[in-house]
Amino acid sequence: MISLNIEKTLGFISKENVFAYEAQVKAAQEALENGTGKGNDFLGWLHLPSSITKEHLADLKATAQVLRENCEVVIVAGIGGSYLGARAVIEALSNSFTWLQDKKSGPVILYAGHNIGEDYLYELTEYLKDKKFGVINISKSGTTTETALAFRLLKKQCEDQRGKDMAKKVIVAVTDAKKGAARVTADNEGYKSFIIPDNVGGRFSVLTPVGLLPIAVAGFDIEKLVAGAAAMEKTCGKDVPFAENPAAIYAATRNELYKNGKKIEILVNFNPKLHYVSEWWKQLYGESEGKENKGIFPASVDFSTDLHSMGQWIQEGERTIYETVISVEKTQYSLQVPSDEANLDGLNFLAGKHVDEVNKMAELGTQLAHVDGGVPNMRIVIPVLNEESIGGLLYFFEKACGISGYLLGVNPFNQPGVEAYKKNMFALLNKPGYEEESKAIQARL
Numbered sequence: 001m002i003s004l005n006i007e008k009t010l011g012f013i014s015k016e017n018v019f020a021y022e023a024q025v026k027a028a029q030e031a032l033e034n035g036t037g038k039g040n041d042f043l044g045w046l047h048l049p050s051s052i053t054k055e056h057l058a059d060l061k062a063t064a065q066v067l068r069e070n071c072e073v074v075i076v077a078g079i080g081g082s083y084l085g086a087r088a089v090i091e092a093l094s095n096s097f098t099w100l101q102d103k104k105s106g107p108v109i110l111y112a113g114h115n116i117g118e119d120y121l122y123e124l125t126e127y128l129k130d131k132k133f134g135v136i137n138i139s140k141s142g143t144t145t146e147t148a149l150a151f152r153l154l155k156k157q158c159e160d161q162r163g164k165d166m167a168k169k170v171i172v173a174v175t176d177a178k179k180g181a182a183r184v185t186a187d188n189e190g191y192k193s194f195i196i197p198d199n200v201g202g203r204f205s206v207l208t209p210v211g212l213l214p215i216a217v218a219g220f221d222i223e224k225l226v227a228g229a230a231a232m233e234k235t236c237g238k239d240v241p242f243a244e245n246p247a248a249i250y251a252a253t254r255n256e257l258y259k260n261g262k263k264i265e266i267l268v269n270f271n272p273k274l275h276y277v278s279e280w281w282k283q284l285y286g287e288s289e290g291k292e293n294k295g296i297f298p299a300s301v302d303f304s305t306d307l308h309s310m311g312q313w314i315q316e317g318e319r320t321i322y323e324t325v326i327s328v329e330k331t332q333y334s335l336q337v338p339s340d341e342a343n344l345d346g347l348n349f350l351a352g353k354h355v356d357e358v359n360k361m362a363e364l365g366t367q368l369a370h371v372d373g374g375v376p377n378m379r380i381v382i383p384v385l386n387e388e389s390i391g392g393l394l395y396f397f398e399k400a401c402g403i404s405g406y407l408l409g410v411n412p413f414n415q416p417g418v419e420a421y422k423k424n425m426f427a428l429l430n431k432p433g434y435e436e437e438s439k440a441i442q443a444r445l
């Protein structure tokens with residue numbers, strides 16, 4: 001299980017003030033449970049882990065197996081919440097060099113539909129030319145331009161290369177139950193499809209087929225992932241006392257820091273495999289809280305890599321930041337620093353030590369330095385990178401996000417601001433139905 005330590009924020013804010021949120025947190029928890037708060041039609045994630053059935057998981061695993069058996073490469077097409085959760089878990093659990101290994105235990109997972117890069121898509125389609133590939137097309141709305149565009153290319157290529165019958169087998173749709181273009185295509189073409197429940201928004205959907213199917217295709221244990229999340233659902237439950245509920249403490253602490261001028265939260269890891277967990281977290285908190293001219297700006301760094309780039313800013317820049325460090329207690333493998341007779345690099349003082357001992361001292365040294373430099377520091381410890389702990393971590397962040405958004409007073413479950421760029425892009429591209437907007441935007445150029 002994970003543990004949260006806020007000790008190193010307490011020189012900047014008081015424990016008393018954090019605990020003063022207890023009643024507000026309780027009200028937020030009740031609003032979530034009773035569906036009486038803002039955005040209450042998007043609360044399907046709240047008890048999702050404990051409600052996932054064995055049959056559903058078996059269905060997902062069976063489909064994943066079809067893709068694993070028939071594909072060397074599987075493209076996960078999606079963007080935002082329809083992409084980041086799967087990638088976060090897959091990268092956290094995968095060998096860092098998995099695509100370079102000759103003996104692969106399953107298909108290589110690649111991603112598309114999360115950008116509009118012509119070169120990216122050209123290079124991808126070129127690479128796929130001699131590959132047996134499949135596609136998981138993930139879009140709740142089915143109208144997201146980035147994903148629809150990539151899928152149009154990949155669908156055609158898959159059908160041309162592998163034939164219509166095989167394409168039907170290796171293209172899977174994950175979309176909403178009724179509406180949207182992706183549903184119509186899936187039904188017309190006879191693709192296997194999975195439903196994203198109406199009441200689960202994209203950024204809270206990692207434990208729906210949006211995340212679970214790609215994660216299963218990548219060869220990871222989705223039962224354990226869900227079990228980890230379900231355990232965390234209990235740990236963060238509404239009847240757990242404030243002081244013992246990590247989601248409550250995290251939500252209260254970050255709101256208190258924000259009130260005290262700490263406008264930017266930097267999510268820190270000391271393990272490169274967690275890079276995409278941070279990307280997922282940024283969408284979760286950014287889209288949930290950044291509205292009504294309010295909200296902590298969620299940023300992230302990978303340490304110790306970024307200590308050699310952003311470290312200077314964090315140590316001595318504007319004091320509007322705080323850090324939340326995700327620390328992984330144990331490594332999976334063991335590697336010791338060798339001794340060297342000549343010792344030209346002067347590293348013999350480390351000989352015999354595990355690389356992770358060095359990493360942990362980098363972590364501790366950084367924490368102390370940043371706190372000395374005026375940066376409050378929270379620490380989340382997970383025991384090891386595995387399915388259970390990642391499942392728990394994701395649910396912990398989701399639950400804390402729901403509470404935190406209510407503490408801030410916003411609707412954490414909508415994202416009206418995202419439409420502004422889409423409207424302009426469609427107007428600039430003369431999308432039918434946007435005639436007025438096209439005229440207006442042309443006049444501005």
Ligand SMILES: O=P(O)(O)OC[C@H]1O[C@](O)(CO)[C@@H](O)[C@@H]1O
Pocket residue numbers: 079080081082138139140141142143144147202203287415418
């Ligand atoms: O699953 P969809 O509908 O393609 O949406 C993908 C992403 O786009 C957004 O709607 C923003 O445009 C996100 O909230 C969402 O996660």
